[in-house]
Amino acid sequence: MQEVPTGMTEPVLAVRNLTVRLPRGADRENAIEGISFDIGPREIVCIVGESGSGKSVTAQAVIGLLPKRDLVVTNGETLLQGEDTTKATIHRLRELRGTRMGMIFQEPMTALNPVQRVGQQIAEVLEIHTDLSAAEQRQRVLEIMTAVQLPDPHQMIDAYPHQLSGGQRQRIMIATALILDPALLIADEPTTALDVTTQAQILRLIKEMQTRRNTGVMFITHDFGVVSEIADRVVVMQHGRVVEQGTRDEVLTRPREAYTKMLVAAVPSLVPPNRVAVVGEVALEAKGLSKTYGGRTFFNRNARVVKAAQNVNFKIRRGETLGIVGESGSGKTTVARCVARLIEPSDGSILIDGLDVAHLPERDLRRHRRNIQIVFQDPYRSLNPRRTVGQSIVEGPMNFGMSRDDALAKARELMGLVGLAPDALDRYPHQFSGGQRQRICIARALAMSPTLLIADEAVSALDVSVQAQVLELLDDIRKKFQLAVLFITHDLRVAAQICDRIAVMKNGVVVEEGSTVDVFRHPQHDYTKALFDAAPGRMFGVKQSIVA
């Protein structure tokens, strides 16, 4: 295969001065404004930006999927091999999609039709764009399924989407997008919904397929780890504008613009800082904690039993952060919910101040609830939309007999502590951004003066820059109040930075536990090693911390 230096040939996609207008009443006039960039053949261009930066709108404009009426291209062009797709007719666009540009989406679950065999869904592209016979189509489908490394294509071609794992579904999507060898592949956060180990495989696959087929890839992501793993060039977007673009190394190691510098600096490093082991009294101890779902019911005597957590043991000292890391379904959230007693554990004990709260009935439990507080993942659902922030914060202290005035005074003080203006108390949650709401949730938890704070993926829904601020806040309050923190996360970078000790969970069992530095430097268990190997952009963080 001949080596084509990137940037020297005709670009497959040239976006020129593209502007897309937002409907009236939105927070800004244009979704994207005057955007220009090129994607060459065999080149992966990552479009990075925080939520609302306009990266998905750019992709939709290129492929002609902008919601009609709401978003209108008012200026500029998107030249796909010289042909402007923004001016193409619907008919022409339909021809182009599949043959010259393909797209894969974030959610492989909903992007496939659940009642159609996956083989048929891939073959549909051939049916629309080619004159191949049914037998030839099947042959082509089998070839591409082999190419995307699906196991046993002869069997899988007749499977339904629900019989496949998330990673396999995403491979089907890639196969569908690439079967006609399009010049351009648009991937909109294709690995965000996947676990790290699966993500690593999919990234490797995209890179491999793209090199072999000379495809130009427009890869949209918010994850700098992913960028450092696969990008040739990077386009950084903010508020609908391109802030900076350049080669991967330029942007990641020598960013020119302040915004890019801030973004890159906000990405937590995978190298944990050295921490002094916390010695102090044990705030909470879990012994043999287990949670089993299902089992015999009246109607179903041999129902499937799911062991969500099995024999989990840990201690958290005052002023210490224990991280529980694991992929989806590993049981980490189950453990958090058991400890917070939102569900009753099937077995084991939870000792807090010497008292076992694992099996207390609700009536006796209420008195002890103030000791354990929790901050949830989704900042948009964690606050009652009908109640003011102040009402939400004073609810807890007032349940424990504090007067409204005292509770409000405390709430005002806490607002300052979490970095919000005191007048925020009179506002409603919808007036705040995600990061601000998460701070409000932290204030609500602190109002109870808890011994243990559980953060259940508390920063996972936030943009990196906001994430960094919330993490800093969590660390501040841990020191200030000598809080014990149970930090649940799937994000190894976050865990490396904030946790004193780490427990790695898989299939409901803790496979490894130790100080963060030990676990990251010398992982013992095979699964832990696999997990760390899969973390995207390992070198990225390392280089950074050396530079810093």
Next chain:
Amino acid sequence: MVSIDAATPVRRRRSVWSTVLRNPSVIFGGSIALVMLVVAILAPFLGTRDPAEINPSARNQKPGYVAMVRDDEGKRVPVAYRLGSDSLGRDIYSRVIYGARVSLIVGVTVAVISVFIGLIIGMIAGYVRWLDGIIMRFMDGLMAIPEILLAIALVSLSRAGLPAVIIAIVIPQVPRVVRLVRSVVLSIREEPYVESAITVGTPIPTLLFRHVLPNTTAPLIVQGTFICASAILVEAILSFLGIGIPPEVPTWGNIMAEGRTYFRILPHNILYPGIALALAVLAINMLGDGLRDTLDPRFAKRF
């Protein structure tokens, strides 16, 4: 230390009611229902006579008939039967106007009572896990019996009258409300803000009233409207079958039942109360549709 952020107002929510009052179904259905309400309240002042007054000399008259009646001083005065008279010489116009009172009372009372009872039972079923199965199987049992059949059976257990009719219509409606409330409670109790309230030690009754109940208002207003329309219809059916409210009380069902015998010669006996009934049910259902579309798009497909 973290910096102090001023709260940025994201977007002011437009008042729900301004959206509701702009919906054409709400405007149309609502105004007809409102006119009916005014007519029912002002019934004595709309040129009506005592709806139970019998006039043997003016039986079975067509609309527009004018009878000469002696007044208290013995003078003969003309009395118009605008919509004709029935087989006892009662004025159909007055009876239809007064009939609106009974229909609306039944409709609104049934809606309020069944929503109230359903709300309480539904919250218990949705929140107290072990009672859920028992309550819901009982409700399923009630729902399995056709609404009208159950109402007929219930009303025949006691002496006919307004309270008996109302109770008989309420009971078949309750399970529908219970199902709705339970489904709302089940989805809301999983919300992180409810779980947060649990972890800050909010007692269950407070939790239900403060965090769960407000979420049921929109779907319940919608459901209540549909129940109101359905109750008016069921009341008319019971009266028509002669097992509802006593026949001397003017209700649309009673007027129709009375006029059934001579339907082919004197269709107005059935026609006018029929029109009133159809209009009332249509108006209230349209109001309900409009409310559902504006208040609660999420529940639009649930009914």
